[in-house]
Amino acid sequence: MHRYPANGPRILYLSIVVVASVILYYELYIQYAVSTLLMHEYGMTFMYATMISVVGNAVGAFASLLAGLADRWGRANLVVYGLLLTGALVLFALPNAPSKGWFMFFMALVNVVEGMALVATPALIRDFSPQVGRAGAMGFWTLGPIIGSLVVTTVSSNTLDSSSWQTEFRYAGITGLVVFVVALFGLRELSPALRDQLMVSLRDKALIEAKARGLDVEAAQKNHWRQMMRLDILAPALGISLHLMFYYTVVGNLVVYYSTVYGYSEQRTNALANWYWGANAIALVVAGVASDLTRVRKPFMIAGGVGTVVFTYLFALTTDHPDTGYYTFAWLLVGIGASSGMAWAPWMAGYTETVEKHNPAATATGLAVWGWIVRIVVSVSAVFTPVIVTSATPLVNHGEEVVAAQADAGAALELVQKDPALFIRMSEYPNRAAIPIELQVKALQLAGGDLAKLNLVEQKQRSLAVLIDHGEEVRKAKERTSDEWMRWWRLTLACQALFVPSVLVMAGRWSPRKARKDEAAHARRVEEELAALAADGAPGVARQRT
Template sequence: MAVEAPRMARWFSRRDIDIYPRGWIQVGLLVMVIIANIVANYEGELAPVAPVLLPYLKLTLLGYGLIVGLTTMVSGIVSLLVGARFDRYGRTFFVALGTFVTSIAVFSMVLVHNTLDFIMVRLIMAVILGLVLPATTGLVRDFTPRVGRALGFGLWTFGPVGANFLAAGVAGATLPLFHDAWQSQFVIMGSVCFIISIAVAFLIRDLSPGLRAQIVHNHTEAQTAALRAREVKETVADPRLVYRSGRIWALAVGIVLFLLVYYFTTAFGPLYLSTVFKYPAAEAASIASYFWLANLGSLIVVGLVSDWLQLRKLFSFIGVIGVVVFMFFWVRLIGHPVPPSTMILYTSLQGVLLGIGFGPWMALYSENLEDIHPALQGTGWALWSFVQYVLAGFAGAITFLVVTGAGWAAWLDVCWVGVVVYGVLLFFGRGPWFHRPDRPSGIGRQSVS
């Protein structure tokens, strides 16, 4: 115990670690990132209670879509404004502060009684998400070498996807117990978020600036990363290297277009199921939870295989083909009665295909950022957050304009076109299609392009 106590004291007294995390330390840090991401992403998980929340607030579908869309854009703007600071000052301050404030904001939803109250709480949550999302993606890259990164990012998606699954599952199980009182969900999740935020504040850590500036390809190199870090003179790079990269913009825009159907499901999934297929609110939330569960499973499986083969673009393109075929079928379900058990199967398949297209892309994107400069991960993920939230926010704002004017099928056709465009833009990314890459010469090299 005499040896362990000082070691534990050092852990709590220092915010940076100067040895590349391995084993249980790596697992523990990734767990902290995942649960922080769950808390931050809970700000958007209104979909399970939307069927009962909107009548209470006297909000139309169009008004709800505009609020969701515009507040989502705020997240993107915040990310872009703060992005370079994630690389200069580290990520953990933003994560710890963000999770705590989010837990308070979730509780405050209980006090919402009108549309203005709702907009104010949504704005607070949107600002926090804009801070936390790029910070957590940067941490996943920091804690995982390239061999293992797709799995790491697959685990990271337990944040946005896990928050959806948790919110939908809890709503499906507990809304009937509370007689469909939507306030119950925010008391339950606010309590969970607050406990998690305290754990994150005490346990989350940053890599030292020298370690963050390393490219680590595998766990063997992790052993020497700390030695190389001592020789690093420049731990900060010019963010314009990222902002001026055409392939980074192409990858960022492409994946957002691919995920239009994902964002639609996040914001409106249970509402869509209850409106189009006439499921009760609790049953619609339960059906939606299977989408997220299947999505999580596919992200883990495809992450493992993608890390083994190191073929990010191939797996992403397989996801494109799968989603294109599925969307052709999915649109034609509208207007036909579907038993709940069959709908569970359909939504699960959709979750699997989206996971195949998205998980390897995250590893591809982080590796393309590293090839520009390894110290610009926070900037790069902030750029993606900006593109994601601005485009997704715009999509959310016009969703019900399209639906009102042309029907649900018209919006799903928009999503289908987005998937096709992503398949084209995927060719701009650097990385092999069919041959596993050889280990590049020069350990921890930095390249600028």
């Protein structure tokens, strides 16, 4: 597009980008809502399941860097054909993956597309939203991962009890292909000459269109990566990536956390997560609009960052209290989600404005730097999760099995526990006739001469075998799981705290009054430049000003 669109088409393009972001994250995050089912299906350990996320985010990180070339290639193609590829993978490939290795490979491909979309979609939002109004627009864009997660938990919590994990993937894939068709025919993007300029408000439209005719696009697109290697770009990108540590845990491991510590089902945990996603979504939009109205970003980032730390600390304290009620968790998650949303939407606006301070033409490159950093942080955090929470694998893989075996074994278990070594030796023989008489006599003595009890032990061999193989391992895992998760929450808190100082180096005012003065001064400069262009006879300028 060589003309900046009117308000109606502009809002349509922004809406398509937001919907595309929602669906891309829906397709990416559906795996986490059924993570325990996947582990059972493919015989995965918690470490292997985590490595799917590690590998995916690692390849997604480098895909984000590649998407930095969107400053040259454009953004819309990456989004449109990315929707086609992910829709096909999620609908056809993942539900039919023959092994856990193939499942990891297909998820890595989905992450490649998502890594590119993480750069292309906010770049499109920036292109179609001037700085005045950008936080609100970015608030809607950040709804992509949030509403995507909310869709995941809402759909799975209402359908998973009557469907399979494969069906959950197919729901996401079909939705993705529908949105691909919408984006194919409905999404457009600005020409490089228009998008490579700084636009503070919609009143700048006439000026940027006039200046676009003489803009040297090739010169504007040189040395992008060098220009982005600055403290005020790198520090905030790392800061927000660390701030989102709790978010990564909610996406990837909340089902594991609540199933191992509190015994929640997948459906119950996903319903609980809806409180977090709902509060986060509302806060993103409200904080974005409020940031635009006050013309400042940093106060919202600081308030949200501090609030996130406080509520996460209160949430962590519940780890040692297994009797904590459902609605206590819900309101704590609301506090964390709302605080994080207050910080995130203004941060996205402030970050793109910081990039524009150096070079408006380098928007996609600056977002690629952030996309690479955030994916590396996610990968590293995913690696450390099973290292810190070692209890997750035995509890997820064998916890329910051991509980069921204990209930089934009943009185037979009580007898076996009197001398486990004896009954283990007896179980090694093919039948009772082959068991040495001295072992049978000893077992009968332990049973108080009651042969029926020995018969019961023989009948419950399958359940007893489960308890012999995994009972002690699960018992020890239960004893340490709370302490291990507490260590994880402490690490999360430390990462969240590092976000606050990173805000200080970003562009933007603290005072709404000074920000409005800057805006007024910019408006005067725009009028002066338009007047100068009109005096020089620039085509169309006088007509556009009237």
